[in-house]
Amino acid sequence: xxxxxxxxxxxxxxxxxxxxxxxxxxxxxxxxxxxxxxxxxxxxxxxxxxxxxxxxxxxxxxxxxxxxxxxxxxxxxxxxxxxxxxxxxxxxxxxxxxxxxxxxxxxxxxxxxxxxxxxxxxxxxxxxxxxxxxxxxxxxxxxxxxxxxxxxxxxxxxxxxxxxxxxxxxxxxxxxxxxxxxxxxxxxxxxxxxxxxxxxxxxxxxxxxxxxxxxxxxxxxxxxxxxxxxxxxxxxxxxxxxxxxxxxxxxxxxxxxxxxxxxxxxxxxxxxxxxxxxxxxxxxxxxxxxxxxxxxxxxxxxxxxxxxxxxxxxxxxxxxxxxxxxxxxxxxxxxxxxxxxxxxxxxxxxxxxxxxxxxxxxxxxxxxxxxxxxxxxxxxxxxxxxxxxxxxxxxxxxxxxxxxx
Amino acid sequence: xxxxxxxxxxxxxxxxxxxxxxxxxxxxxxxxxxxxxxxxxxxxxxxxxxxxxxxxxxxxxxxxxxxxxxxxxxxxxxxxxxxxxxxxxxxxxxxxxxxxxxxxxxxxxxxxxxxxxxxxxxxxxxxxxxxxxxxxxxxxxxxxxxxxxxxxxxxxxxxxxxxxxxxxxxxxxxxxxxxxxxxxxxxxxxxxxxxxxxxxxxxxxxxxxxxxxxxxxxxxxxxxxxxxxxx
Numbered sequence: 001x002x003x004x005x006x007x008x009x010x011x012x013x014x015x016x017x018x019x020x021x022x023x024x025x026x027x028x029x030x031x032x033x034x035x036x037x038x039x040x041x042x043x044x045x046x047x048x049x050x051x052x053x054x055x056x057x058x059x060x061x062x063x064x065x066x067x068x069x070x071x072x073x074x075x076x077x078x079x080x081x082x083x084x085x086x087x088x089x090x091x092x093x094x095x096x097x098x099x100x101x102x103x104x105x106x107x108x109x110x111x112x113x114x115x116x117x118x119x120x121x122x123x124x125x126x127x128x129x130x131x132x133x134x135x136x137x138x139x140x141x142x143x144x145x146x147x148x149x150x151x152x153x154x155x156x157x158x159x160x161x162x163x164x165x166x167x168x169x170x171x172x173x174x175x176x177x178x179x180x181x182x183x184x185x186x187x188x189x190x191x192x193x194x195x196x197x198x199x200x201x202x203x204x205x206x207x208x209x210x211x212x213x214x215x216x217x218x219x220x221x222x223x224x225x226x227x228x229x230x231x232x233x234x235x236x237x238x239x240x241x242x243x244x245x246x247x248x249x250x251x252x253x254x255x256x257x258x259x260x261x262x263x264x265x266x267x268x269x270x271x272x273x274x275x276x277x278x279x280x281x282x283x284x285x286x287x288x289x290x291x292x293x294x295x296x297x298x299x300x301x302x303x304x305x306x307x308x309x310x311x312x313x314x315x316x317x318x319x320x321x322x323x324x325x326x327x328x329x330x331x332x333x334x335x336x337x338x339x340x341x342x343x344x345x346x347x348x349x350x351x352x353x354x355x356x357x358x359x360x361x362x363x364x365x366x367x368x369x370x371x372x373x374x375x376x377x378x379x380x381x382x383x384x385x386x387x388x389x390x391x392x393x394x395x396x397x398x399x400x401x402x403x404x405x
Numbered sequence: 406x407x408x409x410x411x412x413x414x415x416x417x418x419x420x421x422x423x424x425x426x427x428x429x430x431x432x433x434x435x436x437x438x439x440x441x442x443x444x445x446x447x448x449x450x451x452x453x454x455x456x457x458x459x460x461x462x463x464x465x466x467x468x469x470x471x472x473x474x475x476x477x478x479x480x481x482x483x484x485x486x487x488x489x490x491x492x493x494x495x496x497x498x499x500x501x502x503x504x505x506x507x508x509x510x511x512x513x514x515x516x517x518x519x520x521x522x523x524x525x526x527x528x529x530x531x532x533x534x535x536x537x538x539x540x541x542x543x544x545x546x547x548x549x550x551x552x553x554x555x556x557x558x559x560x561x562x563x564x565x566x567x568x569x570x571x572x573x574x575x576x577x578x579x580x581x582x583x584x585x586x587x588x589x590x591x592x593x594x595x596x597x598x599x600x601x602x603x604x605x606x607x608x609x610x611x612x613x614x615x616x617x618x619x620x621x622x623x624x625x626x627x628x629x630x631x632x633x634x635x636x
Contacts, residue, residue: 014560018420021540146527171531174425181425183533328528338476346525391422395536401446402574405540 002049002191004056004383010190011383019383022390023057025405030060031393032113036076036122038065042186042312043119043142046385049189053386059393062113066105066123071097076122079156083121085147085307095155099125111135115393118163127162136396139163142186144309144330146172164396169310170331182392185334186310187385188319188376193288195319198296206293212250212280217299217359220250222291222316225266228307229253230327233348235272235279237304240352245359248278252294254286295320299365300358304351305329315380318342318372323365325354335380341372409547410589414581416544416555418563419570421457421535423450428532431524433478436470437509439532445498445574446534452492452501453569454535456605457562468492470505473530478522483512493603498573537570549590549627553620561609568604568612582616595623 008016033051035043047063054061068076075094082088102125111129118126119140130137139160145153145168153175160166165180174181188195207214219238223229231251238249251269254262266283273279284290295301301317301324308330315335317324324342326332336342343354358365378384394403426447430436440448451469468488475484486508495501513519524530544559546552556564567581577584579600587596598619604612 014562018418018560018562022420022538168425171425171533172527172529174427174531176427181427183423183425333528337472344476387420388422391420391536391538394538395422398536401444401534401536403536403538405538 001052004053006191007381007383011377011381015383015387019387019390020057021405022387022394023054023059026390026393027058028060029115029393030062030113031115031117032111033061033063033117033119034066034109034111034123034126035063035119036066036068036073038063046186046382047119049382050386050389053382054389057390059390060113064109066101066109066126068101068105068122072101073122079121079152080143082149082152083143083145084309085144085149088149088152090152102126103128115396121156124156124159127159130162136165137163138165138167138392138396140167140184141173142169142309144170144173144307145175147307165392167392170334172330180395182395184385184388184392185331185380186312186315187380187382188312188315189382190319194292195316196292198289198292202289203293203296206290207297209290210280210282210294212248212297214297216278217245217247218250218297219247219300219302219355219359220252220294220298221302221304222252222295222313223303223305224253225262225269226253227261227265228305230304230306231265231269232272233351234302234304235269236348237302237351237355238279240349241355241359242278244356247299247359248280250280250282250294250298252280252282252284252291254284291316292320295322298322300325300355302351302355303327303332304345304348305332308332311335314342315376318369319376319380321369321373323358323368324372325351325358327351335375336372337375340368341375342368407548407550408590410585412589414546414552414555414585414589416542416546416559416563417539417566418542418560419537419539419566420562421454421537423454424534424536426532426534429529430532431529433474433483433509433513433519433522436473436530437506437513439530440470440502440505440509443532444534445502446536447532448498448502448505449574450533450535453573454533456569457565470530473524477524477528477530480519480522483516483519486512492605496572496578497576501573537574539566549586549592549595549620549624552586553617553624556613556617556620561613564609564613564616568602592623595619 004016033047037044051061051063075098078088078090106126106128111126115136117138117140120142127137161178163179165182167182167184168174169186171183221234241247270281273281295317301322303311303314303326305327310331314324314326314332325345326336328344328346336344338344345351345354428439430439455469471484471488474487475481490504490508492501495504542563544555546555571577571581583596583600586592599616602615
């Protein structure tokens with residue numbers, strides 16, 4: 001189990017001290033996280049680290065996971081996609097299963113803690129218990145709902161407005177709602193396999209394992225094979241750069257067995273890459289060290305998404321001091337101030353231009369990388385996330401904009 | 406001889422939680438309208454959060470409004486005009502608000518084409534606000550020397566609180582450092598010199614170094630006076 005003090009050399013002594021001070025003000029309060037899965041996915045990943053750290057600080061934190069059958073999770077997947085803006089048809093039966101399962105979970109999991117922190121739409125109906133209790137309820141939305149299907153959002157609205165507060169990951173995700181809404185960005189764990197420092201020989205071994213030489217600058221996009229990540233656009237941008245600068249491209253990501261579209265996209269990308277030995281399309285297993293090494297070996301990291309949630313792959317690249325070229329979508333502009341921490345783009349041509357600017361100007365690339373790392377250190381580490389959650393808990397008991405602790 | 410203040414300077418610090426207002430602007434006219442109506446905590450956030458988040462960058466980037474105009478609406482000339490608003494010259498959030506509105510309205514009058522600029526969908530200006538949590542640190546000073554020693558050790562958040570937040574959000578007449586040095590130690594010269602620092606064009610560490618230079622100069626001068634008197 002990682003201890004809070006282990007973050008001190010990275011985040012700074014002051015930050016750890018502030019976390020302990022805030023936790024002291026919450027001593028005696030209990031916090032209950034509720035989500036839909038104990039393993040897999042970003043929310044579980046964060047809670048696996050966050051809950052033990054809260055406990056270490058003296059906050060009485062617990063974590064409950066709701067139960068649901070296959071039909072329930074089929075419905076929640078469609079709801080999730082529709083909130084992301086996909087055109088999904090959710091039948092009346094699906095909604096019935098969604099609400100019935102929510103009601104059953106609400107009856108089976110007592111939410112008696114001082115603060116109940118519900119993550120994402122799956123457990124949203126837990127708020128049914130609120131009326132009989134005097135505790136505070138937070139709904140944490142990890143999804144970009146700025147393009148949500150209105151009828152799906154409206155179906156959930158009645159539940160959302162019963163919470164005391166909602167939390168979103170980027171300013172553009174917020175909606176007009178009659179409750180307080182807070183901005184808390186996700187974070188990365190600098191001590192995890194995906195983000196910790198790696199010795200140079202490990203990076204080289206990983207490149208060798210995939211048959212990649214480091215004789216030319218590497219341009220990389222790490223993302224699952226999904227049209228919304230625009231992998232074909234990435235290849236087109238690389239080709240425009242390649243006319244002027246010899247470089248190589250890595251497209252690294254996964255497909256999911258239950259997602260036929262990702263396999264289709266992967267095949268399409270392979271076809272597009274045919275005939276160019278400098279394009280490496282890597283179907284990577286869930287190997288965080290390999291992802292880490294590929295990112296560290298790169299001269300430029302690209303994230304040419306058409307849509308994006310927060311875009312933690314961008315955060316990961318910035319943390320590794322890499323110059324990043326990324327689309328100005330979702331949470332990416334919150335991470336990259338154009339020309340300060342990386343370059344934002346809106347098209348294939350824009351991405352190609354930005355890659356050329358970086359490859360041809362190593363000093364500029366170095367400066368962007370340094371700024372990017374410092375930006376993540378101050379704003380997107382797990383310790384900042386923990387601090388924000390503690391402030392959020394405290395804010396539930398305050399109404400003023402200036403609070404003396 | 407070291408002069409000791411009756412009331413020590415207690416270093417405070419502050420942490421911010423960002424609240425979303427749900428208010429968005431897609432054009433300059435909308436921006437001006439919302440700046441007029443939005444709460445003071447939001448104006449403070451957008452003119453200071455950038456400085457706070459990027460205290461390590463040098464030279465400092467502009468305020469959020471200027472950044473949005475330059476990089477999203479694409480008018481660098483007007484972005485520069487907004488970033489050049491001298492926040493140090495305004496004693497309150499209300500006066501900063503008026504300066505922002507008049508700068509936008511004047512530009513819209515002088516350059517009618519600015520009225521046609523609109524943000525792409527999804528890149529509207531989102532109005533946020535800062536909730537500040539203020540707390541005392543363990544650092545306390547009674548003398549100029551102790552004050553200088555503490556200033557070396559406190560967090561940048563603490564320096565930020567006493568230099569920016571105390572003056573504008575708590576509407577104190579000057580920054581806290583200058584106020585204490587003048588009223589509790591009688592160090593009016595150092596107080597004036599610190600009040601003259603423009604913290605908006607330096608990194609956080611740059612502000613710390615500049616204040617320390619002023620203090621060290623004064624400490625040395627006092628030591629010289631003391632040794633001359635003993636001779």
